[in-house]
Amino acid sequence: MLHRRQLELQRQELDALSRRHKFFADNVEEGVVVCDQGIIVDASDRWLELFHCQREDALGQPVMSFTAPSAVPMALQLIGAKWAESYESVMLRHDGTTFPAVVRGRNLEFGGRELRLTTILDISRQKENELAVQAAKIEAERANQAKSEFLSSMSHELRTPMNAIFGFAQILEFDKRLNEDQHDSVHEILKAARHLLGLINEVLDLAKIESGRIALSIETVHLATVADECEQLLRPLAAERQITLCMQCDPPAAVRADMVRLKQVLLNLLSNAIKYSHAQSEVRLTVETTGARVRITVADTGPGITADNLAKLFQPFNRLDAEHGPVEGTGIGLAISRRMIEAMGGSIGVDSTPGQGSRFWIELPQADAAPAALAIARRSLPADSGAGGPQRHILYIDDNPVNLKLVTQILSMLRDIDLVTAHEPELGIELALASKPDLILLDINLPGMDGYGVLQVLQADLQLRHVPVLAVSANAMPKDIERGIAAGFADYLTKPLDVGRFLASIDRHITKSAPQ
Incomplete structure (x- = not known):
């Protein structure tokens, strides 16, 4: 009797254990199926739920009948190899x-037979999320591409009329026949043109940064070189406002940065300091090294900034009510500066005391400042460049009559230049083949064949392939310039033209092409 009771208790414990195991198997996220030589002998309720199947419809059926036909070959191979790691597959429901x-199977010994226990995890939601993320990424890339194309088009459309304003005003600036009042008027035109060009560049820069299209070339930058170039550019502004510029770069220091962008940031900080400082005061740039970082500080004697406004200082288009004052600006220069410096691995900040002035600082990674002498190039307008030398022939291809007139007037200042112009690419190619010019100026956006197509034709001709070709284009985005140089242009000059840089580039490349 006692023995029978013990057996009954053991049976009840086994039944309870079996029910627990079944409960766990039926309620975990994975479905469980057991196969004997590929035939289903048992399945959990969760597995039946996943496959929309009744138990009687599953038992005795080949397990491969619940695998999508495209996934059967891989599944058979893995089962044959007794593969025990997880893998992704596609399952076929009863309907x-x-x-x-995600499938994972393993072979087990049970009752003297080798069975295969397999778990099935439905990852439909995960795949849907992946597809949604991928679709969102594609849409974001499409939006960025559209934004980039818009910026490129907008840059071109804004720069083309600016080229006429800026270019002809620069020519008038050097016309000795103008009286003092006329020179003052030209000066005001140039001042307004530079301001407008600065606004265009800043808005486009901010848009490029926000779309992630800003390109940086990180290299070793000697601060003395950058400081000297900034001083040369800002000296007229400082003199006009009776400000003394003090640029202290001792001892020599170098940083890891994009030289063009760092110069842009320093020009912004220094010009702001000059504009807001009191007359007959000083703007000071100093450099100090702290560990692996270099700090550049620009200090002014302006009105200073209150604590409440410091937090708003680097917000785009926020001029802290200065828009009602005499100093011009957009309020986005500092926002651009912060994003550029941070993109270069640096930081930017400000310390200010109302009524006493502000100290803007930049910190960048230190680089090895080689003890070699630094050659600092100063550009000037070569108004009489090459006067008295042999006459050189230049061909200019551009479909815009205003641009042709502008370049004609600029080059008329050089007495040794014979300029031929063409308003169509095909005509330009014919003139190049006929006259064999010493230098070719080429617009990019031409009707029919663009500038790159013209360049390929010129490069394919044995007698013209060595003639320097300078791109002169309103396509001024960094990727445009990179593409132009990579295509083989000797230089890439952007509109509106800087007359000094334009003439310097012509002088440099036409000299190289001169017969020895």
């Missing part, structure tokens, strides 16, 4: 629909 799953 004919499919779903993606």
Whole structure:
């Protein structure tokens, strides 16, 4: 009797254990199926739920009948190899629909037979999320591409009329026949043109940064070189406002940065300091090294900034009510500066005391300042460049009559230049083949064949392939310039033209092409 009771208790414990195991198997996220030589002998309720299947419809059926036909070869191979690691597959429900799953099987000995226990995890939601993320990424890339194309088009459309304003005003600036009042008027035109060009560049820069299209070339930058170039550019502004510029770069220091962008940031900080400082005061740039970082500080004697406004200082288009004052600006220069410096691995900040002035600082990674002498190039307008030398022939291809007139007037200042112009690419190629010019100026946006197509034709001719070709274009985005140089242009000059740089480039490349 006691023995029978013990057996009953053991049976009840086994039943309870079996029910627990079944409960866990039926309620975990994975479905469980057991196969004997590829035939289903048992399945959990969760597995039946996943496959929309009744138990009687599953037992005795080949397990491969619940795998999508495209996934059967891989599944058979893994089963044959007794593969025990997880893999992704596609399952086939009893109603004919499919779903993606993570499958894991392992071979087990049970009752003297080798069975295969397999778990199935439905990953439909995960795949849907992946597809949604991928679609969002594609849409974001499409939006960025559209934004980039818009910026490129906008840059071109704004720069083309600016080229006429800026270019002809620069020519008038050097016309000795103008009286003092006329020179003052030209000076005001140039001042307004430079201001407008600065606004265009800043807005486009901010848009490029926000779309992630800003390109940086990180290299070793000697601060003395950058400081000297900034001083040369800002000296007229400082003199006009009776400000003394003090640029202290001792001892020599170098940083890891994009030289063009760092110069842009320093020009912004220094010009702001000059504009807001009191007359007959000083703007000071200093450099100090702290560990692996170099700090550049620009200090002014302006009105200073209150604590409440410091937090708003680097917000785009926020001029802290200065828009009602005499100093011009957009309020985005500092926002651009912060994003550029941070993109270069640096930081930017400000310390200010109302009524006493401000100290803007930049910190960048230190670089090895080689003890070699630094050659600092100063550009000037070569108004009489090459006077008295042999006459050189230049061909200019551009479909815009205003641009042709502007370049004609600029080059008329050089007595040794014979300029031929063409308003169509095909005509330009014919003139190049006929006259064999010493230098070719080429616009990019031409009707029919663009500038790159013209360049390829010129490069394919044995007698013209060595003639320097300078791009002169309103396509001024960094990727445009990079593409132009990579295509083989000797230089890439952007509109509106800086007459000094334009003439310097012509002088440099036409000299190289001179017969020895």
